[in-house]
Every structure is written in structure tokens, then in C-alpha cells.
Amino acid sequence: MSDAALSTKDLPLGTLAPEAPYNQLLARAIASTTAGEVISGDDISTLELARKELWSQLTAMKATGMPEFSRFAASQHDLSLDPDGQLEFAWKSVDHRRIGYESNFYSCDLETRTLKPVTLTHPGPRIIVFATGRAFAEKNARLIHLSTNESLKNARNVMSAQVYLVGSRLVPGYPQAPVQVVAVAYDMVTSEVETPAIRIQSILNPTFIHPASMMAAERIFGELIADARFNEDGTFARSHGAIQGRPLADDEILRNLGGLVLVGGSVGCSVAHQVFRWLDQMLVELGVPDQVRANARRSCLMIHLGPTTVLPADGFTNRLSIINKSDEFVFAGNDISRTVEESEATGRFFVPDSEAGEGAGGFSGHGYHLVLDAPATIYHGPDGTVFDPVGTHFGHSLKHYSNALRDIGLGSVVQRALDSQGPFVLGDLINNAQTSGELQVDTSSSTPPPAAGGP
Numbered sequence: 001m002s003d004a005a006l007s008t009k010d011l012p013l014g015t016l017a018p019e020a021p022y023n024q025l026l027a028r029a030i031a032s033t034t035a036g037e038v039i040s041g042d043d044i045s046t047l048e049l050a051r052k053e054l055w056s057q058l059t060a061m062k063a064t065g066m067p068e069f070s071r072f073a074a075s076q077h078d079l080s081l082d083p084d085g086q087l088e089f090a091w092k093s094v095d096h097r098r099i100g101y102e103s104n105f106y107s108c109d110l111e112t113r114t115l116k117p118v119t120l121t122h123p124g125p126r127i128i129v130f131a132t133g134r135a136f137a138e139k140n141a142r143l144i145h146l147s148t149n150e151s152l153k154n155a156r157n158v159m160s161a162q163v164y165l166v167g168s169r170l171v172p173g174y175p176q177a178p179v180q181v182v183a184v185a186y187d188m189v190t191s192e193v194e195t196p197a198i199r200i201q202s203i204l205n206p207t208f209i210h211p212a213s214m215m216a217a218e219r220i221f222g223e224l225i226a227d228a229r230f231n232e233d234g235t236f237a238r239s240h241g242a243i244q245g246r247p248l249a250d251d252e253i254l255r256n257l258g259g260l261v262l263v264g265g266s267v268g269c270s271v272a273h274q275v276f277r278w279l280d281q282m283l284v285e286l287g288v289p290d291q292v293r294a295n296a297r298r299s300c301l302m303i304h305l306g307p308t309t310v311l312p313a314d315g316f317t318n319r320l321s322i323i324n325k326s327d328e329f330v331f332a333g334n335d336i337s338r339t340v341e342e343s344e345a346t347g348r349f350f351v352p353d354s355e356a357g358e359g360a361g362g363f364s365g366h367g368y369h370l371v372l373d374a375p376a377t378i379y380h381g382p383d384g385t386v387f388d389p390v391g392t393h394f395g396h397s398l399k400h401y402s403n404a405l406r407d408i409g410l411g412s413v414v415q416r417a418l419d420s421q422g423p424f425v426l427g428d429l430i431n432n433a434q435t436s437g438e439l440q441v442d443t444s445s446s447t448p449p450p451a452a453g454g455p
Helices: 021-034 041-063 066-076 137-143 148-170 194-204 211-225 250-257 268-285 290-297 328-333 337-346 398-408 411-419 426-435
Strands: 105-109 114-117 126-130 180-184 226-228 245-247 260-265 300-305 318-324 350-352 367-372 378-381 384-387
Touching: 021 041, 041 066, 041 337, 041 378, 041 384, 066 194, 105 148, 114 148, 126 148, 126 268, 126 411, 148 180, 148 398, 148 411, 180 211, 194 268, 194 328, 211 226, 211 250, 211 268, 250 290, 260 268, 260 411, 268 290, 268 300, 300 398, 300 411, 318 398, 318 426, 337 350, 337 367, 367 398, 367 426, 411 426
Parallel strands: 126 180, 126 260, 260 300, 300 318, 318 367
Antiparallel strands: 105 114, 105 180, 226 245, 350 367, 378 384
């Protein structure tokens, strides 16, 4: 068992503001509940007021610009910046590391709920979950007093749960449905230092692509876009930097990319984003025409579950970023205030991504935020106010996320994406699912129906 005392730096916002009253109170409250003490209602109210004060202070800092906020976060995490203000870290150019199985793709063994190696099948409807299961393992271990080895075992269980929950909550008829749901488990984020590093890197240099993401992209997309030679690890064989092969026919590329959903979980959202950007770069290398590349980007669905950093908007990619508005990990790396305010003001779950437009002020219908009100550190349940930071993983629990998505019927949108062949507009799928009564898009019956092209 681990005897390390819980500190504020073990909390999602603790390193950013270790002296903040909220983090001080939260660390003591977790220690008390772990010791079997009951937190009073007054103590919970005090915690909630302190949380709101801290969130207000950090939101004000973010309003000055996320790059500046990220540099502040880097200093708090003792991460170095180069003279140009870019992040420096040793693993920036290091190839992948991974938990030691015989394959880089895994499914969930439904009997044991553990990971098992699988081969990615092409073609066919499929969901790929980007799982970086060790990202929070060390901090989680201290929260529930686990040893390092126990925490790594837990990490593998978390990765298995990601596959199971995504499949069972978002794929109608899973596991009998003919949809392959797998994790790609490149263990490139393996420590408490690397977790914030990749968050900050994604903001300061959004064009950065890690070698692990390049490798994952080539193993996932290579056979779908090119007739080429491949290395034993599934990456493209290159000569003098050039891919040894030729692109498939334009319509074949689009058909192959159809029915593919990429799901990023937490810091895995950054990995998924990088993987998708490398797909576009591979199409450039292969000489695929611009219009076909644009259609290729619109032939897949990207789902970001609890993104822990800001991801650059792209009006030509079907992307759904899902946040729990009280998720402390999401809040640590994002400015979510305007999105949450718009959701609360309109009573709508789906908020168009105002940055994902075609031209200034436009909205293409491809990008949305989905705002959930799921259990968090402190939440109001049917039996009153609840304090449960560990069980809800500070609002970052995939179980609560996926259950909420099931309850509003998001699987109806996912199924439409899996059935698609070629480019589509996410807003059209959302409208179609709502019109059919399968999807709930608002929290009040008085909300008017969405306009054409998006809710």
C-alpha cells in the first residue's frame, strides 16, 4: 500500500493554484472521507463556494488568452520554455512507449473486463478509442492508496473500460452489432509531468504531431488510403522520405474512411487530434487532390470525451467535443465558460463551435460542443448534495460521461456516422436523429427546434 500523503498537487487544479482555499479544503475533505468521517452539509457548502471562487479567478486568467495561461501553467508544473516561448520536454521527439502486450490494438474481453490484443479490421464500421490509460494513474493511486504496480493494473482496467463503455453506450446492439470497437493504446503519456506537457504543447503549438501519433495514424489509415509497402509495425515504407506507394482511387478513399469514428478520451483527445492531422498530411504526401482531402476530413466523426486541452477548430472536420461542465480536469486545460454559459442560457445540450466556421462569423455545421451536467466533485443528486471526488474522478469519470450520452440518445448520431459512406455534415445527423425522436438536444420542452443545418 502507498503511504504517501495526499497533497494539493494531487488534485486537478492543485498545481495551478496550490494555495487556493478550495484545493486546501478539498485535500483535507478527501483525507477525512478516506478515514471514514462524514463531511457535513456546511462543509460541502463551504467547498462549493471556494470552488466557484477559484474557477472565477482562473477563468479571468484564461480570458487574457490561452497561450499566456498555458505558459503560466508550464511555470507551475516546472516545465521549461525555449526563447520563443514554446514548451521544451525530452519525450517531444521520442518514439512510442506502450504497456507490454503483443499488439497495439485492443478490445475488451467482456467476461474479464480486461484488454486483449486484436487486429484492426478493414473495411467495416469501426470505432477507435485513443486510450492513454496511465496518464492519471499515479495521482489516482495516491487518492485510493494504491502501490505503483496496482495503479498500472488499474490503468489497464481503465483502458478496457473505455472500450466497453464507448461500445455499450454509443453503439446500438453492442457487442452483437457488426461494429469493431478497439483501443489504440500508445502509452506516450506515462507520468504526471507528461500529462500537463501534452496539454500545454497542444495550445502553444497546435501543429505539433508526436511520432507516436504519426505511427498510430499510419497503422490506422495506411491501408485505407494507399496501395503501398508497409513496415512490420504497420507504418509506411519510405525511401528518401517519400511513401513507397500510390493513393487509392478517390472514391475508394472516401468509401474506406466512411463508417469510422475516432474517440479521444481525456488527454487522448490531443493524440486523436494529432492522428487526424497526420492523415491529412499523408494525403498531401500521396498527391491526393485538395477537394478529395477536404471530403476525406468530412468522412469521419471525431468525438472528444472530456478534452483536457483546447483543440484548434476546423470547419471541415466533423467534431463533437463533450464536456461535463463541472469536470475539474477539463476546466484545468480549457476555457469552457462561454460554452457552458450558452448552454445554460439556451437550455440546449448542443452548442455550435463558434470557432469552427467557414469564414469570419460563419458556422459550417461540422463542429459542436456537447455540454453535460454529470456527477462531479460536488453535485446535486436526487437525495441531496453529494461530495464524491474519487468516485466521480473529479467529474472526469467516463462512466458518468457515457451514461449521460446514452440517456440523451447520442448513439443514434454515432450510428448514422457509422452508416455514412463519404462526407457528411454532423449537424445534419444531429437534426435527423432529433427529428426521428431518438436524440434529445435540449433540457427544456420550451426550446424551439433547431434551424436547418444544425441545432
